[in-house]
Amino acid sequence: MGWGVSAVTIEEGIGLELDDIQIGALHERPSPYVGTYLLLRIDDRTAGRALVRRLLPLVDSGRTSSLPEHGAWITVAFTYSGLKALGVPQESLDSFAPEFQQGMAARAAELGDVGESDPRNWEEPLGTSDVHVAVAVLSPDAARLEAVAERARHAHHELAGVELIWRQDCYQLPTGRTSFGFKDGIGQPAVEGSGRPSSHPSEEPLKAGEIVLGYPDETGELPPMPTPEVLGRNGTYVVFRKLHTRVAAYRQYLRAKAASREEEALLGAKMVGRWQSGAPLAVSPDRDDPALGADPARNNDFGFADDPRGFKCPAGAHARRANPRDSLDQDGSVNVRLHRMIRRGTSYGPMLPDGVLEDDGADRGIVFVFAGAHLRRQFEFVKTQWLNDGIFIGAPAEKDPLVGQSDGSGPFTIPRTPIRRRLPDVPPFVVTRGGEYCFAPSLSALRWLADLDT
Numbered sequence: 001m002g003w004g005v006s007a008v009t010i011e012e013g014i015g016l017e018l019d020d021i022q023i024g025a026l027h028e029r030p031s032p033y034v035g036t037y038l039l040l041r042i043d044d045r046t047a048g049r050a051l052v053r054r055l056l057p058l059v060d061s062g063r064t065s066s067l068p069e070h071g072a073w074i075t076v077a078f079t080y081s082g083l084k085a086l087g088v089p090q091e092s093l094d095s096f097a098p099e100f101q102q103g104m105a106a107r108a109a110e111l112g113d114v115g116e117s118d119p120r121n122w123e124e125p126l127g128t129s130d131v132h133v134a135v136a137v138l139s140p141d142a143a144r145l146e147a148v149a150e151r152a153r154h155a156h157h158e159l160a161g162v163e164l165i166w167r168q169d170c171y172q173l174p175t176g177r178t179s180f181g182f183k184d185g186i187g188q189p190a191v192e193g194s195g196r197p198s199s200h201p202s203e204e205p206l207k208a209g210e211i212v213l214g215y216p217d218e219t220g221e222l223p224p225m226p227t228p229e230v231l232g233r234n235g236t237y238v239v240f241r242k243l244h245t246r247v248a249a250y251r252q253y254l255r256a257k258a259a260s261r262e263e264e265a266l267l268g269a270k271m272v273g274r275w276q277s278g279a280p281l282a283v284s285p286d287r288d289d290p291a292l293g294a295d296p297a298r299n300n301d302f303g304f305a306d307d308p309r310g311f312k313c314p315a316g317a318h319a320r321r322a323n324p325r326d327s328l329d330q331d332g333s334v335n336v337r338l339h340r341m342i343r344r345g346t347s348y349g350p351m352l353p354d355g356v357l358e359d360d361g362a363d364r365g366i367v368f369v370f371a372g373a374h375l376r377r378q379f380e381f382v383k384t385q386w387l388n389d390g391i392f393i394g395a396p397a398e399k400d401p402l403v404g405q406s407d408g409s410g411p412f413t414i415p416r417t418p419i420r421r422r423l424p425d426v427p428p429f430v431v432t433r434g435g436e437y438c439f440a441p442s443l444s445a446l447r448w449l450a451d452l453d454t
């Protein structure tokens with residue numbers, strides 16, 4: 001396989017080519033926002049290339065802020081089948097990461113997408129070879145969103161060989177909270193050269209090559225990059241997952257295990273590693289501190305090294321599993337920086353009103369988007385080794401209590417003195433509705449794709 005590294009030498013310290021990188025990977029989204037995800041199928045490669053040409057002027061780069069001049073921002077990404085449908089030569093298709101070539105559905109057993117989350121139960125057309133192009137449109141308000149989404153829809157209008165096959169509206173509340181009630185999107189790595197400051201003062205920005213292809217990564221090497229150079233460079237892999245959240249089941253479980261509302265909030269926080277406001281347990285272990293949760297200068301400024309036994313934040317809590325920070329690499333055996341990723345979670349479906357414990361049957365949850373240069377050692381590693389397994393924290397029977405691949409029989413341990421508390425039979429609170437591995441090419445790669453003449 002041509003699983004090669006670019007021949008171009010990248011000198012140390014060279015800046016990121018922000019003008020060429022799609023805005024979605026490096027820029028925070030506006031907050032709050034409304035958005036929509038569109039999936040398209042290309043039946044005719046000439047029409048597909050015409051679509052790419054029409055989308056190009058709508059895509060912002062990492063240098064331009066889409067706000068307020070453009071009113072919204074658009075990200076365009078392709079699946080392996082999509083690049084194939086556009087007529088990308090086989091030699092080039094073979095140079096993409098093997099996981100991307102296989103697609104997310106083929107990785108189901110590995111990722112723990114089994115039972116209800118099995119691709120056979122996924123929402124149509126997710127996980128099928130019909131999904132070719134993914135377009136995300138985001139805007140601070142509905143009017144501007146519609147205007148830009150209309151332009152995006154117009155891009156495929158009258159193109160007989162391109163079909164809009166799926167649409168999912170999404171939003172972020174002004175509080176930043178998602179369906180389980182927790183503020184999300186706080187823990188995020190900074191990227192060297194992006195010009196965006198780190199929210200975690202003791203975490204050095206990641207080498208650009210961890211997120212964007214064509215630059216050295218944390219190992220000092222250039223990550224494997226698809227060929228030709230113009231297609232791979234300044235691109236990034238994007239993991240897209242629609243996750244249904246069982247909010248009523250989650251609330252019922254906490255109610256059944258807690259003696260009071262205060263304890264309910266505490267157990268919920270122990271599962272996540274943060275209070276609902278976003279305040280980290282590592283800083284405020286006993287009670288929520290909304291001012292801390294809302295303060296970007298403080299709400300990500302912590303580690304776990306002073307809490308090895310997890311009395312403040314359990315080692316099994318979701319956010320500590322997903323980013324163990326300084327708690328794992330003390331003997332140098334695990335480099336947490338190799339498993340970081342950019343996260344762009346967003347809510348879909350109506351929120352279950354506060355206090356309601358009965359399921360109203362509505363489909364609600366999170367559309368999760370992760371960006372990074374390494375599908376396997378970033379998203380797949382975190383999902384399989386840290387969320388779906390407990391060996392790394394010395395608790396093989398335990399999975400992530402919120403999002404782990406659960407069969408409803410696993411425990412969740414909350415360390416405390418004099419004796420720990422063990423919550424039994426944690427039910428599955430998250431069901432995978434579908435997803436795709438995509439590639440978000442650079443702006444020059446989009447031009448290259450539009451101009452293909454194969």
Ligand code: HEM
Binds near residue numbers: 178
């Ligand atoms: C429906 C499913 C999920 C929900 C409701 C959820 C919720 C949350 C919440 C509330 C936080 C804490 C807020 C923050 O630090 O930003 C968080 C952090 C995080 N989650 Fe998730 N998450 C989900 C799935 C996942 C998955 C599948 C992964 C990775 C494979 C993941 C990776 C992370 C990471 C890396 C962090 C940041 C940790 C840090 O830097 O401190 N999450 N998540």
